[in-house]
Amino acid sequence: MPVLSLLRDLVAVDSTSGTSGEAAVLRRVALEFEGVEEARVAFAPGADGEPTALLVSPAVVAADRPLLVFASHADVVPVTDASAWTHDPFASTVVGDRLHGRGTSDMKSGLAASVVAVRDLLRRGAPVALAVSTGEEVGCLGAPAVVDLLAGLRVGAVVIPESTDGRVVLGHRGALWLTVRTSGVAAHGSTPERGHNAILDLVAVLGRLDDLPLSVHADLGRETVNVGVVSGGSVPNIVPDVCEVRIDLRVVRDDVGELVGWWRDQPEVTDVRVDLDLAAVWTPRDHPWLAGLDAPVSEAPASYFTDASVLVRSLDDGVPVVVWGPGDPTVVHTVDESVSVDAVLRAVEQFGRVGERWAAEH
Template sequence: MAQQMNLETETVQFLKQLVALPSLSGREERVAQAVEQKMRALDFDEIWRDDYGNVIGKRTSPYSGASILFDAHMDVVPEGDPRDWTHAPYGGEELQDRVWGRGSTDTKASLASIVVGLGSIPRQSFSGTLYVVASVGEEIIEGASLAKVVDALQPQGVVIGEPTDCRLGIGHKGRARMRFSVFGKAAHSSTPEQGDNAVFKMPTLIERISRVPVPQDPWIGQAVMEPVQVVSSPYPSASTVPFACAVTYDRRLILGETEQSVLKIYRHALSDLRDWGLELEEVSYTTYTGQVFKTPDFHPAWRMEPDSAWVSLGKHGIARGGIRPEVYTTPYCTNGSYSAGVAGIPTLVFGPGSIHVAHSLDEYIAVDELLKGLHGFIGLANVLGTFG
């Protein structure tokens, strides 16, 4: 009992330390240093950082088994104006049985839990090899940095640490950013008749897009097509008739949709229109080590069969941690889009906290929820090595 209390106390204290370190995407180095230092104080066999700044810790059991990778990202979204917060966004304050601050729920609670929990459990309590990964850049490009680790280590299973209210996520919709453009002709705004204002063409395009039906999946629901940004070119413009106008859509994907299949739907449906174009937006991200990711912003959907051996082991694992096993479809996109959606590796999403608190003002994690997640992760580590 004393050992368990020490483990729980250490997890809470480490979370407070992590939250107190700002770690916007591309600026995760201080958190990486803290994770590496903590791993070195625990019972990891090997600890290293890859070229992209991901921190990896490895532990091997005396018993043969599968290699299982546990991931939680280090980066957080911007906090906005700190004056709007009741609790300092990077205070790491523990008050009212909660730890407050940006990233406390998304997803430093999971990060603290997998580092301390999986770095402390007896080697005789698990089989195979455990990899604990603190990844970079997830808030910018889901899966891109974890892909480098997965491809290098080739694990047999992956657990993504994200806020699931300690439920077991067995799949989620994918995500793509699609840019539709309409084109006109530039002119001085004092003589607009000499040009062709592209802005006037945009309402027709948006209306036509809204009439294109989106597909449905019986397991993860209906695809979503939502406009999130409209920009004319040139921008900003003081006195030029726009020669182009672009609208960006956030497209939530269902199982089986690919880059080509999604683009084909809209190119076919809008084929009678003139002077327009469609492409996937490209996203670029520079890590704190100077490495650059540049890739289409497309992340496929995925799902594990609820009655599969992998999911059954996951349910057994969190039950061993004292959690009633409940599976569900995660409503947001994660690094699992690569591990499961691209690489086809059995994957679960699990972690303490609620997605409804993530990215919000006065983000927090309840201490009892954090510790519930800690024991859930330990339970998963105890059993998943027997997979296969």
């Protein structure tokens, strides 16, 4: 089966974020379109000359004909201890209906299914495209390169084939990552009154988190805040003059200025750096395109963010974006990650039917 052969090849590549394996996956995907005259293959080069994104689109498409884009990512999270796995994380071992390996669910199964479906659809003249990014697992770093590759093309709908167990998920919250600093005055630990303790200042700020102006979205739910990393001080006998905290806010609003402003307005805070600003994504349940997707629609949004957070800022208003793929969301990023073989085969068929319907209607 072509999709399983491709999936095995993709899983065999250790494409941990930030490694050469990411580019290797992009090149392996591009190979699937060699000899397909109806396909145009384009890479976005990075600073080191290695590709950071890939776009496969129709070789010829009318300017007014919108594309259905399947947008995936090539990278995976690290395997920290291969000995803890029951099977080699890069061997694609099949046991029963499960294919095991790092990235099988997140999201090389969705990528492989998209490749096979898009290749077949392009051969039949359908207005579809495949986009593949890098660095998604570390903040959607390659997604802006996908936006650049799509420039000049009209995008009509987007499928993100992430791990949803075959259900159509209508969106997810965005992410705002901040580094917040407090500053003090160093002094000997035996005379703390001669200094000013930056750690205690940060403690005071974090003690006011209940005052953070968090919003609620009817479908995406409540905004949340997580104190992820706190760093400050060097040794016990020095009053710390600097303390920093890294904050992960999951947001439902378009404009995050109020949230950033809250941190900057705290009297103890001396600096706020925005490390990541990803948009929330939501497609209304009554959007007419959803009726033709041939899959159940989830009542809940995805808990994670995707490259859609970057893509939506470049799309026309009203363009539907869904997260929909064969991966199992309960095993992503885990030891013994795996995916259902049947789910992968089913995804190829579903993506093909959706593409055919899109071509008939556009």
